[in-house]
Each structure stands twice: as C-alpha cells, then as structure tokens.
Amino acid sequence: MSPDTTPPPPEVDPAPRVAPDPPSARTERSRWPGWIWGIPVAAVAIVAWLAFKEISATGPKVTVIFPGAQGISANQTEVQYQGLKVGEVESVRLEKDLLHVRAQIRMSSEMDGHLGPGTMFWISGPNLSNLSSIRSIISGPTIGIEPRPGGTQNQYEGLARPPVISEPVPGRHYVLRAKDPGSVAPGSQIYFRSHDVGTVESVTLTADRTFTIAAFVRSPYEQLVHEGTRFWNAGAVQVSLDAGGPRVQLQSLPALLGGAVDFETPSGLADGPAAAEGTAFTLYTSKDEAEYAPGAQAVSYQVVFGPEAGGLQKGASVRLAGQRVGSVIDSRLVFDRASGALREQVTMGIEPWRIALSGGATWSGTGRGEMDALMRQLIKDGLRAQPGSSIPLVGPSDVELAFVNGAKPATLIAGNPPEIPTAPGGAGLDGIMNAVSGIAGKLDRLPIDQIAGNMRTLTDRLAALSESPKLTRGLDSLQQSLANLEQVSASAKTEVPALLVSLRKVASQADRTVADARQLISTTAGNGPIGTNTAGLGQTLYELSRAAESMRELADYLTRHPSALIRGRS
Structure with a gap:
C-alpha cells in the first residue's frame, strides 16, 4: 500500500482578518493650461499690439476745403512737408x-500739436519756376502744408496755389503799382544787378x-532802395531800338520761367x-522805361507841334544836344478852333540831375x-x-531840343507848365521828302553849270600859257573836279542820296582846284597877263570856293545830325 498522500486540512485562523481599504486617488493642478490655448492667446496679443502700434502711429484726421480738386484723389495724393510724407488723402467729395x-x-502722428490756427494747406502742381515739381506731371499733384x-x-481752408511764406530774416516791405504785372506773380524773385535780394509776396x-x-x-x-x-519787370526778353542799333537783353532761366523784378x-x-x-x-x-521815366524831381514843360x-x-x-x-509825360491831339488847325500838345518832364553844373554846383x-x-x-x-x-525812318518818334541857325527871337512862354518854342520841321515820309526836296533845290540853285563853263574857259587859256608839269597837274585836278561837279549837277534831281554821299568828296576836290588855280595865277602873275578875257576869273574862283564851302557845311551837318533827313534843316 502506498503512503498516504492526502494533504492535511487547512489551518484555521482562530481570529478572522479585516480587508484593508483601497487606495484613494490624488489630483494635482498644472501650473500652465494646456498648450492648445497658446495659439488664440498669441493671436489676441499680436492683434492688440498691432492695433496699439497703428493707433499710436496714426495722427489726427482733418478736413480741408479746397477751391477745386485739381487732380487730388483718395489713397493716392500725399501731404508733404519739406519733401517728406506727413499725411494722405482718405476721401474727396464735391461740396453742395x-x-x-x-x-x-x-495726418501722421508727428503732426499732432502742429495743426493749430493759421495752418495752411495748398495743392502743389507742376511749376516751371520750381523744376523739382515737374515730376508731379506723372505722379499727380501733392498737398503742401x-x-x-x-x-x-475742425476744418481748414485750403489754397489753390502755394502761398509765399514770410521770410524768417529781417527786411522791409514795399508796394509796387502797375497797370499790367506781366509775368510777375507771387513767388517771383527780386533782383539787384542779377543778385537775389527779395521776393514778391502777392499780386492783387x-x-x-x-x-x-x-x-x-x-x-x-x-538799404539799396x-x-x-526804379523797379521794372525783368522776367521778359527786353528788345529795344535806339541810335546804337537794336538791343536784346535775355534774363536768367528762373526769371524767364517764374517772373522777376x-x-x-x-x-x-x-x-x-x-x-x-x-x-x-x-x-x-x-x-529803359524805368531808367528814363520822369521822377518826382522832373521839371515839366510843354511844346506844341x-x-x-x-x-x-x-x-x-x-x-538835349543829342543826350x-x-x-x-503826355501827348494828345488838340483842335485849335481859332485857327482851324490840328496841333499835338506834348507835356514832357526834364530831370535836372541829368545835366551837370560846372564848378561842382548842384x-x-x-x-x-x-x-x-x-x-x-x-x-x-x-x-x-x-x-x-x-x-x-524806323526809329521811334521823340522830341529833340536843338539849336537852330537863324532862329527868330523867342523866349520861354509862360504857362502851366511853361512852353518851349518850336522850330518848323517834320517827321515821317512827308518830312523826308520835304527835306530831300529842299536839299535838291538848294543844290539846283548853285551856279554849277556856270562855274563849270567859266572854269573850262579858264583852263583852256591857262593851258596855252605854260607846259610845266606842275601846271599840268593842277589843270588835270581842276578838270577832274569839273567833271565831278557836272555829274553831280546832272544827277541831283533823280539821285539825291548818291548826291549826299558825294558831297564831301566834291567839296574837297573843289578846294584843291581853287588852290591849284590860285597858285597858277600867282606863278604866272610875273609873266604878264594871262589873257585879255579874264575879268571873271576872280569871281569864278570865289563862286567855286563858296560852292565847296556850302557842300562841306551840308555834309558836316548831316554827319552830326543824321535825323535832319527826317526833319529838314532850318
């Protein structure tokens, strides 16, 4: 029989055991919320920062009433100060x-505190006097401030054009009056001998x-004023015509473009x-007008032509005497009812300081x-x-105070103003024709043909007396002078200008002829009489000498007074 493998019975605890309590849960709160909430928080912070930055960077909003839009538009036209942007147009609308x-x-924030009373706004477009503004042709106008x-x-009145800002330097203001300002405008420069010394502030x-x-x-x-x-408009091309010929004065480019004084x-x-x-x-x-205009010191006179x-x-x-x-000052046409004639009454101003007094007197x-x-x-x-x-012919009419040979006695005529007596004369084509006719008539009345005939008789007789080279040269000179005189006499009626040109030459030739003839007479005086028919020799030489003198006097006068061809010679 096998051994007993039956397990022993379990031991029984005499005292029953109690089961322990289950463990309890412990929770701990985190110091930070969940990471998912970081995104909206960051977005809110960024938006708040941007809003603060925008508000702090944006200046005040202003309203400006302009007399016209002149090309300004919303979100494009800038407000500029010293070439920098300080604002922008947000909207533009037409008034009722x-x-x-x-x-x-x-406006930008930098302009806060600088928009007080008197602040000016204006529309700045292309301006030829300011070459830097030409770029506005492409980019459009800007608004200046x-x-x-x-x-x-609350509101500002805008200007249609840039104003003239008062100079921050000392100086003086003057008033200029004109019937027509020409190219002179606000902002035009004022010059003294091409040097910038001031500015035109306004034209009204x-x-x-x-x-x-x-x-x-x-x-x-x-201190120069x-x-x-005298002030004058210097912003245009000056063209003048005087005895020295035509003159053209060109100004600087800024003066031509923007006007100048x-x-x-x-x-x-x-x-x-x-x-x-x-x-x-x-x-x-x-x-020229400014230089010669009568000033307050001018003494007035009148003449009646x-x-x-x-x-x-x-x-x-x-x-006066060419100067x-x-x-x-004034010229008007007057009808004299007593005589039934037209007269031109001229009032003129003569400035004494233009005539120097001797001995340093003033x-x-x-x-x-x-x-x-x-x-x-x-x-x-x-x-x-x-x-x-x-x-x-082509020059402007003027008044000449000149000395007239053989003038009738006269005096300064009492009046308000006093009247200066006049001499007969004319201007224009009628005066030229009368003067030329008078000169031709005087020359026609000269006994040139008679003198030539007598001189030819004289030369024929002198040639028969001697064959000396000296006498021959004198006779040749005399014959040449006679030929010139005859040619002048023949053309005097049809070619008066050519006659005037040859006056001086003919006079010189005639003088030499007289001198040669007198020398011949002196040379042959000791050899007996020249001929039996020489009673008119002395008178002939005298007439020739007088003719030469008259021609020379006329030529000299025309040289000194070329305008005598216009007025005639008294």
Missing part, C-alpha cells in the same frame, strides 16, 4: 455749391483796374536815405527856378523843340 471740394486727410503750433482744428487787382504788388527785400539789401529807386537807383538820387517801410513805387515794363510830329507816345525820349534828359530844391533860367538862356541862343527820331 459745386465749386469746392472737401478732402478728408489722415505750412504747420502752426496748437491743437487740431484793385478797384481802379490796376495791380498792387507786395514786395519784400531782405536785410541788408533794403531809395525814394528815387529788378531795381536800380539813378546815380543822382542814390545819396538820399533808404526808403521807409511800405513806400510805394511804380513797376515799369522795361529797364503840328500834326507832322507823327504821334509821340508816352515815354518817348526828350534829347536824353527826360521823357514825354541843383537846389525842385530845380524849377534854375531850370527855367537855363531854358530862357538856351532859347535866347537859338534852342528850339523839334519832332525827331533816334533812327531815321
């Missing part, structure tokens, strides 16, 4: 009056249909004090008394007023 436009402009300190205003049309121009001259150049200073003070008026603030001056159209004067214009020159001493006061005394003396010596021209 259909004349103005309202522009909403967003001149800031002023202070808070932002007044009720009397003239223009008032506000001019500013910087310091220290205001005196009471007698120039000024100068006559030498006789530059010693006075500088002109005060606000002094008014006349703006002349050209340098016939209608042949040719219509003297205001500003025409008044010349310009004044200008015509004109005193207004110069009226001294100038009247001078005129009385000159008129007593034969001074008369005549219509003339600086250039025959």
Whole structure:
C-alpha cells in the first residue's frame, strides 16, 4: 500500500482578518493650461499690439476745403512737408455749391500739436519756376502744408496755389503799382544787378483796374532802395531800338520761367536815405522805361507841334544836344478852333540831375527856378523843340531840343507848365521828302553849270600859257573836279542820296582846284597877263570856293545830325 498522500486540512485562523481599504486617488493642478490655448492667446496679443502700434502711429484726421480738386484723389495724393510724407488723402467729395471740394486727410502722428490756427494747406502742381515739381506731371499733384503750433482744428481752408511764406530774416516791405504785372506773380524773385535780394509776396487787382504788388527785400539789401529807386519787370526778353542799333537783353532761366523784378537807383538820387517801410513805387515794363521815366524831381514843360510830329507816345525820349534828359509825360491831339488847325500838345518832364553844373554846383530844391533860367538862356541862343527820331525812318518818334541857325527871337512862354518854342520841321515820309526836296533845290540853285563853263574857259587859256608839269597837274585836278561837279549837277534831281554821299568828296576836290588855280595865277602873275578875257576869273574862283564851302557845311551837318533827313534843316 502506498503512503498516504492526502494533504492535511487547512489551518484555521482562530481570529478572522479585516480587508484593508483601497487606495484613494490624488489630483494635482498644472501650473500652465494646456498648450492648445497658446495659439488664440498669441493671436489676441499680436492683434492688440498691432492695433496699439497703428493707433499710436496714426495722427489726427482733418478736413480741408479746397477751391477745386485739381487732380487730388483718395489713397493716392500725399501731404508733404519739406519733401517728406506727413499725411494722405482718405476721401474727396464735391461740396453742395459745386465749386469746392472737401478732402478728408489722415495726418501722421508727428503732426499732432502742429495743426493749430493759421495752418495752411495748398495743392502743389507742376511749376516751371520750381523744376523739382515737374515730376508731379506723372505722379499727380501733392498737398503742401505750412504747420502752426496748437491743437487740431475742425476744418481748414485750403489754397489753390502755394502761398509765399514770410521770410524768417529781417527786411522791409514795399508796394509796387502797375497797370499790367506781366509775368510777375507771387513767388517771383527780386533782383539787384542779377543778385537775389527779395521776393514778391502777392499780386492783387484793385478797384481802379490796376495791380498792387507786395514786395519784400531782405536785410541788408533794403538799404539799396531809395525814394528815387526804379523797379521794372525783368522776367521778359527786353528788345529795344535806339541810335546804337537794336538791343536784346535775355534774363536768367528762373526769371524767364517764374517772373522777376529788378531795381536800380539813378546815380543822382542814390545819396538820399533808404526808403521807409511800405513806400510805394511804380513797376515799369522795361529797364529803359524805368531808367528814363520822369521822377518826382522832373521839371515839366510843354511844346506844341503840328500834326507832322507823327504821334509821340508816352515815354518817348526828350534829347538835349543829342543826350536824353527826360521823357514825354503826355501827348494828345488838340483842335485849335481859332485857327482851324490840328496841333499835338506834348507835356514832357526834364530831370535836372541829368545835366551837370560846372564848378561842382548842384541843383537846389525842385530845380524849377534854375531850370527855367537855363531854358530862357538856351532859347535866347537859338534852342528850339523839334519832332525827331533816334533812327531815321524806323526809329521811334521823340522830341529833340536843338539849336537852330537863324532862329527868330523867342523866349520861354509862360504857362502851366511853361512852353518851349518850336522850330518848323517834320517827321515821317512827308518830312523826308520835304527835306530831300529842299536839299535838291538848294543844290539846283548853285551856279554849277556856270562855274563849270567859266572854269573850262579858264583852263583852256591857262593851258596855252605854260607846259610845266606842275601846271599840268593842277589843270588835270581842276578838270577832274569839273567833271565831278557836272555829274553831280546832272544827277541831283533823280539821285539825291548818291548826291549826299558825294558831297564831301566834291567839296574837297573843289578846294584843291581853287588852290591849284590860285597858285597858277600867282606863278604866272610875273609873266604878264594871262589873257585879255579874264575879268571873271576872280569871281569864278570865289563862286567855286563858296560852292565847296556850302557842300562841306551840308555834309558836316548831316554827319552830326543824321535825323535832319527826317526833319529838314532850318
């Protein structure tokens, strides 16, 4: 039998056991939320930052009313200050009056605090005087701004053109008056001998249909402006015609494009004090007009011409002994009912300082008394007023105060102003024809044919007396002179200009002929009488000498006074 493999019975614990409590769960909160929430938080932060940056970078929004759109558009037209962008147009709309436009402009933050009262906005388009603005032809206009300190205003009035900003330097303001400003405009430069010294601030049309121009001259150049200073429009090409021929003056490119004003003070008026603030001056159209226009010191006179004067214009020159001493102030046609004739009444101004006094003396006061005394003396010596021209035919008409040989006694005629007596004369084609006819008539009346006949008889007799070379040369010279005289006499009626050209040559030849003939007479005087029919020899030589003298006098006069072909010679 196998051993007993039955397991023993289990042991029984006398004391029953209690099961332990199950373990409890413990939770711990994380210090950070889940990573998924980081994305929206980051997005919110970025948006907030961008919004803050945009708000801080954007300046105030302003409203500007312009008189016209002139090409400005929303989201394209910039506001610029000193060449930098400081704003942009956000919207543009037409006002109810259909004349103005309202522009909403967003300014940059840098302009905050600089948009106070007085701030100016303007539309800046292409301007030939400002070459840098020409690029606006392609990119469109911009809006300029001149800031002023202070808070932002609700609305601003825009300008159609750039204003003239006051110079930040000392100087003086003057007023220029003109009937027509020409090319002068706000912003035009003011020059003194091609040097920039100031600016035109404004040009205003007044009720009397003239223009008032506000001019500013910087310091220290205001010391160059005196009471007698002359201003003129220097922005155009100046063309003039005088005795020296045609003259053309070209200005600088900025002056031609943007207009300019120039000024100068006559030498006789530059010693006075500088002109005060606000002094008014006349703006002349050209340098010549400004230089010769009668000033406050001019002494006025009048002359009365016939209608042949040719219509003297205001500003025409008044010349004394060939030098310009004044200008015509007024000229008008007057009908004299007593005589039934037309007259041209001319008022002219003569400036005493243009006539120097001997011994270093100067004109005193207004110069009226001294100038009247001078005129009385000159008129007593034969001074008369005549219509003339600086250039025959093509030159402008003027007044010439010249001495007339054989003038009838006259004096300064009392009046307001006093009247200077005139001498007969003419201008234009009628005057030329009368003068030429008079010269031809005088030459026709010369006994040239008689002198030639007598001289030919004389030469024939002298040739029979001697065959010496010296006498032969003298006779040849005499024969040549006679041939010239006969040719001149034959052509005098049809070729007066050619006759005038040959006057001096004929006179010289005639003089040599007389000298040779007299020498021949002296040489043969000791050899007995030249002939039996020589009673007229002395008279013939005398007539020839007088003819030569007349020709020379006429040639000399025409050389000194070429305008005598216009006026005739008294």
